[in-house]
Structures are given as structure tokens and as C-alpha cells.
Amino acid sequence: MSTTLSRVRAAYARVEATGRPEIWIDLRPQSEVEAEARAIDARVALGEPLPLAGRLVAAKGNIDVAGLPTTAGCPSYAYHPEADAPVVARLRAAGAIVLGTTNLDQFATGLVGTRSPYGAVRNAHDPSRISGGSSSGSAVAVALGIVDLALGTDTAGSGRVPAAFNGIVGLKPTRGLVPTTGVVPACASLDCVTVFARTLPEAEQALAYMASPPDRDLPPLPQRAPGPWRVAVPAREQLGELDEGWAEAYEAAVAQLIASGASVRTLDLTPFTEAAAMLYQGAFVAERYTAVGAFVDKEAAAGGADLDPTVAGIITRARDIPAHQLYADTERLAALRTRALAELADADALLLPTAPGHPTLADVAADPLGANARLGRFTNSTNLFDLAAVAVPSGEVNGLPFGVMLIGPAFTDDRLARIAALLQPETRLAVVGAHLTGQPLNPQLLALGARLDHTTTTASVYRLHALPTDPPKPGLVHVGEGGAPVETEVWRLPADGLGRLLTALPRPMTLGRVELADGTSVPGFLCEPTALTNAEDITAYGGWRSYLNAE
Template identity: 85%
Template sequence: MPAQTPPSPTLTRVRQAYTRIEAANRPELWIDLRPQSDTEAEAKALDAHLAAGAHLPLAGHLFAAKGNIDVHGLPTTAGCPAYAYTPATDAPVVARLRAAGALLLGTTNLDQFATGLVGTRSPYGAVRNAHDPTRTSGGSSAGSAVAVALGIVDFALGTDTAGSGRVPAAFNGIVGLKPTRGLVPTTGVVPACASIDCVTVFARTLPEAEQALAHMASPPDRALPPLSPRAPGPWRVAVPPREQLGELDEGWAEAYEATVTRLRATGADVRLLDLTPFTEAAAMLYQGAFVAERYTAVGAFVDKAIADGVDSLDPTVAGIITRARDIPAHRLFADQDHLAGLRTRALAELADADALLLPTTPGHPTLAEVAADPLGANARLGRFTNSTNLFDLAAVAVPAGEVNGLPFGVMLIGPAFTDDRLARLAALLQPEARLAVVGAHLSDQPLNPQLLSLGARLERTTTTAPVYRLHALRTTPPKPGLVHVGEGGAPIETEIWRLPAEGLGRLLTTLPRPMTLGTVQLSDGTQTPGFLCEPTALHNTEDITDHGSWRTYLTHNATKPT
């Protein structure tokens, strides 16, 4: 029987994603999930284009879009079934990603009408945190962030008005890029506050997020302001005095200080900044007149839905929007004047710094705490994020360790159009490691989602130096054992993955015997950490070295007559 042609990496990734969706058992992540058959057909068409020589830089990458972003063929609900409409085309951001070869799996759950930072205000269900299902995932881009954190998609689109592209990133241990307003078009996005809305991107690593954002971005829709030339010298990072951070969850102040210390260790010049104008402006986003813009966006629909007795309206969201209806116009003009003064003060504080470093949120509430005080819990989460778009700033949120076993995140904020500068600074907080894998963690194998959930990305495929033997272990799921023998070895196919150094440490703590982590010699003479096997586990196992790779061995077994 002839050997079957293995599926392409793109098709394999699609099938792996749907398997991961079933295993994760998180139906609340999705509003509409595309049928697997449709996505597989699109993957095969992409493979044909690639074979014909098409340039598709995102081929093989899977993504999801927040449910307030238009996707052709799926309803746009903004988290409210009664609001749903069928878009005639993709939103430009979706169309650009698809044109680059990315495959969309579906639309994700959100705080209704993108009103909230908690991820619970939806008739499709509260989105549970990727690491602790008793805690909030953060919102409003809840489903997008958790789909990335669980390794289902490579990146996902969110939106950010008050912090919705950063709070979920912090709570789920991933990266959230909130670009300068106007760099990414908001056409085809149900507005929350149209004047300050931004489309954002989540990914497990900073390079993945930047790659996606590069394909989403447009030339600026306004003239670039004259940026002050950066003076030579170390990075300059502003931080507030401890007392201006206010009350933080237990352990968060220490985690933040540890992040500041890490930045100093890279040579950054850390200096103090007065946070007052930022926190005063943050309070204005919902407590002032600016919330009236949310009524402009969907207020007429909400009023009619209430009158018609529509039961899919979230009561907290409906209350916020309807209360905004009666704000007098003079309050808006007064708030605009006050905000202009605060922005002038804030930019003056930032004038001699490349970025402001802050905890992304003051804490991480449980679902029960949000249910007990939905407005208060939400307001607290926006203390550091609400002012960013009001001040027309750019931001990037990145993981910065753990507190009590849960992700802790920070964000870097800078003036408009300093997006690249912020990303370079954020990279200082994201040290990476390499990992060599030869078996069940390969890109088409059952344990690969473990790597994806840690933010790993495939760098290249190579072989080991000819000093190893490969054995088929008696484990569930099946996996091989790589053992160093020196003479008498052979080159073994190996994938090299890059992942956050912290993720490699977490993987090591869960590694079951007889697997170990050691130094693997590669065919090019370099060395990298990789999976090895205790020699004592090889008793009565099959030596499969002659196959040259775990995949070849599996294919051989699958086609061998029974």
C-alpha cells in the first residue's frame, strides 16, 4: 500500500485548532465559529496559491475577530443577537489579513457593544479566564484574548476604547498591541466611542503581534506630528511614585517593582512622573460626558430594544448607554476643555521619557466579585488604561511574570506614532529561549498545544548532530525518546521553537518522567535546550532511529499492513 501524502502544515494547523477547540470546551469564547469543512477548503486553496508562487506571508496563521468587527459570511452581533446584521464585505482589517494568507476561524464573544473591561456582559456567556476559570478574562475583547491564550489561534483582533485590547492581554498572559489611533482602519467596526476607538491585536509573542499589525496598518490618516528626536543614550522610562498607583492586589506592587528592576538591569534610565493627569482623565471616560458617544453609536437601538422587551440586552450595558442619553451638551464642552488641560500636563510629564511603564490593571477580580459589583469592579480595572485613547497615545501590554500562579502584566504607553519605540522597549521585558523538539510536541502532534499556550512559535526545522538514537516509548500519547549515544548515532529531524524564557521554565515544571530537558547538539554545530529521555526508560522499546524522524515512523506504522 503506497504511503499517503501527509497533510500540508496549513491544513494540519486548521485540524489541530478544531481539535483544540473541542478539548478546551470553552463554547463561551465564540459567537460564530466557521464550519471546519469551510476552513479546510480555504486552507487547501491557500496551499494551491502557494504552490503557484503566490506571496502569502501569513499563510498557515489562524486568527479570530471580535464580534463587533465585520466578517463576510458571518453575522456582526456586537454581542447582542437582536442587533445582528450580515455584512456585505470583510472589514478592511480582516480583508488585509486574509489577503496575506491568514485563515479566520470565527467571531469571538465580547462585553456587549464593547462596553466593559470584564468579559462577563454578554448573552453568549461570561468568558472565563484561560488560567483560572473562576476569574474574569478581562474585556471587552474577552473571547479573542482567551482563544489566543489557549493556543487555538495564533493571533486575534480586538478593539480598545478604554483598555479592551490590553486588560484581557494582562489577565491571560499574552501580548496586546494598541496602535496609535488611525494607523489601523476602524471601517466595518461597530463603534463604541467612534472618535477614540482602535482595532488591536492579541498574540502570544510580541513578534507575532507586530507581524499581524504590520499587515493591518494603513498610512496614517492624519499628518504625522513632529516628534522630538530621541536624544542619544539609554532608554528613558517614566514610572509614578508608589503612592500614586493606589490600592493594588496582593503581590502586584512587588511584581511591578520587579519589572522596573528588570528594565534598570537592561540599562534603562528610570525616572519619576506625576501620574495625576492620567488618573484624572481616566475617571472622566465614564463619569464625564464622553460616555454620551456610546449613546450616539447604539443608543437608538437600545431604546427601541428596551421598549420592545428584547431580552438579549445586558442590563449593565443598557444602563450605561441609556443614562448617557440625557447628558447636556454644555458638560461635553466643559469636559473637553478640562481634558485638553490634562493632556497638556500628561504630555509634559512624558516629554523627557520614551514611555510610561504601568501595571496594566490594579488587580484581577473573580467572576463572583464582578457579579457582586459590576460597575465598581469595571471602573477599578480602567484606572491605568482609560486615559490612553483620550490622550491620543499608543500602548503595548506584555506579560511580566506571575503573582500567586496567575499572569501579571504591564503596559508601556507613549505619544502617538511611537508604536515601534514602545515595541522595542517591550521586547526588553520578553527574553526568549529556544527549544528543540522531536516528538509529540512537533507542530502536527498532540502535545503541540502545550507549546502554543506558552507563546511558542516555530523558528525552523533541522536535524540533530549524528550522535543520537530515537526510541518509541510506551506512553500515552505515544512519544519518542531521544538519547545521546555519541558514536553509532544518526541525525534526527528536529523542530526549533522560540518561546518566552518564563514559558520554558513553566514547561519544565510539568515535564513527566522519563522526559528530561537537556542540551541538544544540532547538525550546524550549535546547541540548544531540548527534550531528551532518561536511558533507563529505553528497556523493551523499539529503536526507530532508521526512520530519521518521529513523523516518518508514524506514517510508516499507519500504512503498515495489520
């Protein structure tokens, strides 16, 4: 079976297995996507360069995907775009395949992921907790291993908070670096299209195809003095109230940067938090009324059956903000931005927790506005100050993902990614069977943030056997003389992911060093010799996939 086709079928099987219909607004028919997959594989076979061939993508429901309605989370608002948004078209041109459009906080208004007539999107790791919004469905689709990449938008943190809550990467590029044409606006002057992925390199690769040349002239960035990365952090008391264990997790991230060679200094976070409060408490929220206010007013007058009441209240209240307040707030914001950039000074980045805590669905239902406002404490100011940001996982607290973000001046996106990589130590893993691309257990790797590095073979010192297990899988055993090369995929995954995989590994499988054809060795799946009784030796087939195809 072709590589892309097998991945598409595995994705639809994963959709069924996860039982999370609230992730999707519209999922394309499987037959249609399979036909597109066959066409992609045929083009690759003819030598066409398609760097994202086989990558599966989901798009937030306020981003145009040709052939699907754009709803922005409101069924009665839906329209049928004639073409993909440029950001979707660029990923498709590189070989990616779009599975469908995802659920969101209606009109991209919220950081919770519960404000939608299509249902609240539950967290990928704990269904009693929120997924984070507004790009909720996109983040969870990536975290559950259904898609490789997903598009979101970020006005106040919607491309970062869901990443933190679901243990994935969220890149919020410099404003204007990625076109917002074909995107239903929340606040048009602040909106950014973002990308989610399980690993930083995957997110960076996607962003490279999504981006345009800078859409504006900026003063040249200050020349960076030689030396280690310089990261600014606030004093502990300026972080405010955090969930239990989150301060310690943040401090561990700071310690990891220092251990990786970064230089850390403190800054005054006050201008950032004061500006964050202005996004909804000040006049800037009026731009949300400009975007969809006329529709919301008309829909409300007709009964508002499709409107989320919290979203509708935010947008309609914004209608009556006086113009003089906008001028006053604009002046105050400019002063705060000057102070914030002075605080950053020669720092390459500011490191913050992505959010101050992770509420439950019940918490948000009890206090929709208060819970949402708290979540934006660290993210709301980023676009107001015209900064770039990247959110990355940074361990766990009480069994749930904890995330941090790095923020820096406009057009320092690459620099932020390089610093973020210091927080993402990786290891390699060799797989020969049910964890191969397209095989039943491959989603386990994807859910851990793994990505395929390359395909090779083992050294000629192994035998491969078909084990009587469910699902069927092979056992790789080191024999020395009398062995043969076996097809192997080498995957890269976060170092802590390998430990999580090992704790869930059932007998007779074990983890050991696997020798590769190039003479190197990496951790990989092996089998206890005692499990080989009555197991068929399938070494002659050269690999598990060849054996299955022959069968």
C-alpha cells in the same frame, strides 16, 4: 499531512478539549476551514509569498467577517456583512485563516468580559476569575492555544486588560493606524483595532499587515537624544490600591528595565488618572449613545431580552448628557493632555501596571459598575490623550499572570515594542516528537507563548525510538557514533515558560542540550536510556512525522 491543514485540525481538537463554548459567538464549520487550509498550502507549494500562511485568527464579534453575522454581542442586533472588515481582509491576504468570531462585553462596553448574553468568558488560567473585556473571547482563544492571533478593539483598555489577565501580549496601536471600517463602534473617535498574540514578535508581525499609512498629519516627533531608553514611572503612592503582591510585581518590572539598561525617572500620574475618570463619569460616554443608542432604546421598549442590563443602562443614561458638559469636558481634557505630555517630556514611554487587580466573577457580579471602573484606572486615558500602548506579561502573582503596559506618544508604536522586548527574555527549545507543529502536545508550547523559529535536524549523533506512551511520542537519545540526523523544530519561548514546561515533564522524558546540524546546541527533549527496552528504533525514517506518515 499539510502544515496548515494539520494546524487547523489541531485547533478544532483544542476547541473541543478546552470545553469553553463561551469563547465563541460563531465558529466556522471545520470542513470549510479545512478546505481553505488546503488552498493555502497549495498556494505556498506553488511559490506564492504568504507570510502569515498557517496562522489561525479569531475576530472579536463586533468586527465584520464575511460569511458570519456581526452581532457586537447582541443577537437581535446581528447583520450579515458582504465583505471582511479591511483589517480581516489584510490578514487573510497574507495567508491567515479566520476560525470564527468571539464573545465580548456587549457593544464593546466594559472591561470585565461578563456582560454578554452569550455567557461570561472565564479566565484562561483560573475559571473563577474574569477574563477581562471587552475583547474577552479573543484574548482567551489566544491564551488557550486555539488560535495564534486574535483581533480585539480598545476604547478604554479592552485590548490590554484581557491581555494582562490571560498572560499574553496586547498591542493597542496609535489611533487611526489600523482602519476601523467594518467595526461596530463603541466611541468612534476613540476606537482602535488591536491584536492579541502569545509573543511580542507575533503581534508585531500581524500589526505590520493590519496597518495603513498614517491617516493624519502630526507634528514631527521630538528628536530622541542618544542614550538608553528613558522610561517614566509614577511614585508608588500614585498607583493607588493594588491587589496583594501587585505592587511588588510592578516594582520587579521596573527593576528588570533598569537591569536591561533603561533609565528610569518618576512623573506625576495625576493628569492620567483624572482623565481616566472622565471617560465614563464625564460627557464622552455620550458617543456610545450615538453609536447604538437608537437600537438600544427600541430594543428596550420591546422588552430588551437580548440586552445586557448593565450595558443598556450605561448607554441609555448617556442620552441625556447636556451638550454644554461636552464642551466643558473637552476643554478640561485638553488641559490635562497638555500636562500629561509635559510630564512625559523626553521619556520614551510610561510604564504602568495594566490594571490594579484581577477580580473574580463573584466580585463583578456583586458590584458591576464599581469593579469595572477600577479596572480602567490606568488604561482609560490612553485614547483620550491620543497615545499608543502595548501590554505584555511580566511574571505571576499567586500563580496568576501579572501584566504591565508601556504608553507613549502617537506613532511611537515601534519604539514601545522595542522597550517591551526588554521585559520578555526568551530561550530556545528543540522538539522532535509530540510537541511538533500539529502534534497532540504542541498546544502546551503555544499556551506558554512559544513560536516556531525554524526547522532543521539534529547533528548525526542521535537515535530516535518510538515509545509505548499515550499519546505516542518518540525518545531521542545521544549515542555519538552510529547516530543520524533527526528532523527538529526549534521554538522560541519566554524564559520562564521553559521552567514551567520542565516541572510538568513526565518521565522518561528529560531536558538537556541538543546538538543541531549547524553545530549549535539548545535545550531540548531527550529520553532516559532505560525507557528504550522494547522500543522500536525509528531513526531510519528521519523524524517522527515521517514515521507516523509511514505507519
